[in-house]
Every structure is written in structure tokens, then in C-alpha cells.
Amino acid sequence: MSTVELDRVSYAYRGGGLAVRDVSLRIEAGEVVAMLGPNGAGKSTTLLLLLGMLPPRTGTAKLFGGPVARAVADGRVGAMPQAGGVPPRSSVRDLLEFLHAVYPRPMPVAEAIALADLDGLAGRTVERLSGGQQQRLRFAMAVIGRPDLLILDEPTAALDVQSRRAFWAAIRGYAAQGRTVLFSTHYLEEADDNADRIVVLDRGRVIADGTATSVKRMVTVRTVSVADQESGQDGGFERLPGVVAVARRDGRVVLTTTDSDATVLALAAAGLLRDLEVVGAGLEDAFLTLTGNLSGV
Numbered sequence: 001m002s003t004v005e006l007d008r009v010s011y012a013y014r015g016g017g018l019a020v021r022d023v024s025l026r027i028e029a030g031e032v033v034a035m036l037g038p039n040g041a042g043k044s045t046t047l048l049l050l051l052g053m054l055p056p057r058t059g060t061a062k063l064f065g066g067p068v069a070r071a072v073a074d075g076r077v078g079a080m081p082q083a084g085g086v087p088p089r090s091s092v093r094d095l096l097e098f099l100h101a102v103y104p105r106p107m108p109v110a111e112a113i114a115l116a117d118l119d120g121l122a123g124r125t126v127e128r129l130s131g132g133q134q135q136r137l138r139f140a141m142a143v144i145g146r147p148d149l150l151i152l153d154e155p156t157a158a159l160d161v162q163s164r165r166a167f168w169a170a171i172r173g174y175a176a177q178g179r180t181v182l183f184s185t186h187y188l189e190e191a192d193d194n195a196d197r198i199v200v201l202d203r204g205r206v207i208a209d210g211t212a213t214s215v216k217r218m219v220t221v222r223t224v225s226v227a228d229q230e231s232g233q234d235g236g237f238e239r240l241p242g243v244v245a246v247a248r249r250d251g252r253v254v255l256t257t258t259d260s261d262a263t264v265l266a267l268a269a270a271g272l273l274r275d276l277e278v279v280g281a282g283l284e285d286a287f288l289t290l291t292g293n294l295s296g297v
């Protein structure tokens with residue numbers, strides 16, 4: 001029995017195209033999984049389907065081998081959705097005490113406060129917390145019920161670098177207790193640092209799924225550029241090893257490659273190494289490469 005089991009799930013918002021298309025995904029107990037993808041890839045929609053907040057149009061979603069609604073009602077799922085207000089006038093302690101009373105097997109309020117690094121802020125009202133502190137409170141609210149599965153939608157979006165680090169340390173601490181964690185992010189680096197496995201979504205589909213190392217290898221593309229020598233060397237660049245796209249701009253030939261070493265060696269062998277520049281390409285290019293939409297200009 002898997003913790004998360006999506007079987008060919010699709011979802012369309014009213015009046016929109018398919019936001020999630022035929023997604024199948026299994027996550028086992030104890031895994032920490034990142035869902036990585038650009039804006040609009042379908043990450044939030046997939047997470048909402050798993051929380052029972054949207055019903056699949058086709059396909060089935062199960063948690064712990066049963067209906068999503070049952071797992072949620074049993075308090076086995078903790079969530080930090082992207083949107084969702086926290087009552088501004090309540091204090092941190094009041095909110096957590098309220099939730100403590102709601103869940104069947106909660107952790108002590110003090111433990112949730114410590115885990116979310118909110119010590120010293122228990123008496124403060126929500127409206128007087130900084131953005132980062134509010135985010136940490138939302139985390140405390142998600143874990144206080146000791147959920148077996150924690151679902152976090154871009155949890156660090158509002159945080160600065162320092163709070164980000166503290167936040168991930170708290171999540172890793174929770175995962176280390178054998179809990180399953182699924183989070184979404186735009187950042188390959190964040191996925192790489194904090195997940196055992198990365199599922200890449202693009203336009204509603206799963207386009208890659210594997211260990212951080214294997215996905216990183218797939219999405220790490222570089223741009224190699226040399227001065228355009230106009231030496232009648234028209235074409236041919238796209239046949240160099242690793243090259244997936246060729247563009248010419250500002251007097252340079254710009255090659256997008258999945259194997260920059262091989263591309264540079266081949267350029268050298270062809271006598272074309274003039275004013276070489278190699279830079280890491282952004283994740284956007286990497287997604288385009290993965291989805292086969294990067295074409296030469």
C-alpha cells in the first residue's frame with residue numbers, strides 16, 4: 001500500500017484546459033518528494049487533488065490505500081496550501097491549542113512551537129508576525145496533528161535565505177521521524193537539497209521522475225557560445241554532440257547543450273573556438289529541452 005497513489009488523474013478548471021493530464025504517481029511511506037515545475041505546470045492543482053479539495057475529473061486518487069477524504073478526516077494529512085488565511089487576531093498559542101484539541105493524536109503545543117522555530121512568539125497575534133514567521137506558523141499548524149503525510153505548496157516562497165534554511169531544517173527533522181513529505185517548488189536547487197526524489201511537472205504532465213541526481217542530469221543544460229565567424233560554417237552546429245538548439249545573436253553562435261564538455265571539444269576539433277563562453281542555462285531552458293520544445297532560431 002502506497003502512501004500516495006494517483007492513477008491516471010486529470011483535472012480541468014471550469015472554462016479552462018486540462019490543468020493536470022493523466023498523472024500517475026506513487027509515493028511510499030518515508031519518502032521526501034519534490035514536485036518541480038514552472039508556473040502553471042499543475043503543481044498546486046495536483047496537491048489540491050491529493051488533499052481532496054478538488055475532485056479528479058478522471059482517474060483515481062488514494063491516500064494510504066483508501067479514499068482521500070477518509071485520510072484527511074482521520075487527521076493523517078497535514079497541509080500547507082499556497083493560499084489560505086490565518087485569523088489575524090488570534091495568537092500563535094490560541095491557534096495551535098485549538099488545533100491540538102481538534103486532532104486525534106496531536107503533538108504538544110510546545111513541541112510544534114519548537115519545531116517551527118516560534119519560541120518566544122507564542123503570545124503574539126498573527127497580524128504582528130512577519131511574513132516568514134507567519135509561514136512558520138502555517139508549518140506548525142500543518143504538523144501539530146502529527147500527520148503521516150505532509151503536503152507543502154511552495155512553502156518557502158515568502159522566506160528570506162536565512163529563514164529558508166531554518167524552515168528546511170524543521171521539515172527534514174519531521175521527515176526523519178519516518179514521515180512522508182511532498183512539497184512543490186520552482187527551484188531545482190531547493191528540490192535537490194531537500195528531497196530524495198524529484199517529480200517534474202510541465203503543462204499538467206509528469207515529464208521526469210527520479211532521484212535528484214538523475215533528474216538534475218536531465219535538466220542541467222548549458223549554453224555554449226562562440227564568436228560567429230561567418231566562415232561558411234552554416235548549419236552543422238546542430239549536429240555537434242550534446243547540442244539541442246542553435247541560435248545566432250549579437251555576432252555569436254549560441255548553442256544549447258546537454259553535454260557542454262563534448263560540445264566544446266567538438267568545436268575545438270572543428271577550429272571554431274573563438275571567444276568561448278559557457279554558462280549554465282536557466283530551468284526554463286531545461287524544461288523546454290525536456291519537453292522537446294527548444295528549437296533552433
Ligand SMILES: Nc1ncnc2c1ncn2[C@@H]1O[C@H](COP(=O)(O)OP(=O)(O)OP(=O)(O)O)[C@@H](O)[C@H]1O
Nearest residue numbers: 013014016019037038039040041042043044045046
Ligand atoms: N482556479 C483556477 N481557475 C482556472 N484555472 C486555473 C485555476 N487555478 C489554476 N488554473 C490553471 O491551471 C493550470 C495549472 O495551475 P497550477 O496552479 O496547478 O500550476 P502550478 O504549477 O502550481 O503553478 P505555480 O507555480 O504558478 O503555482 C494553469 O494553466 C492555471 O492557469
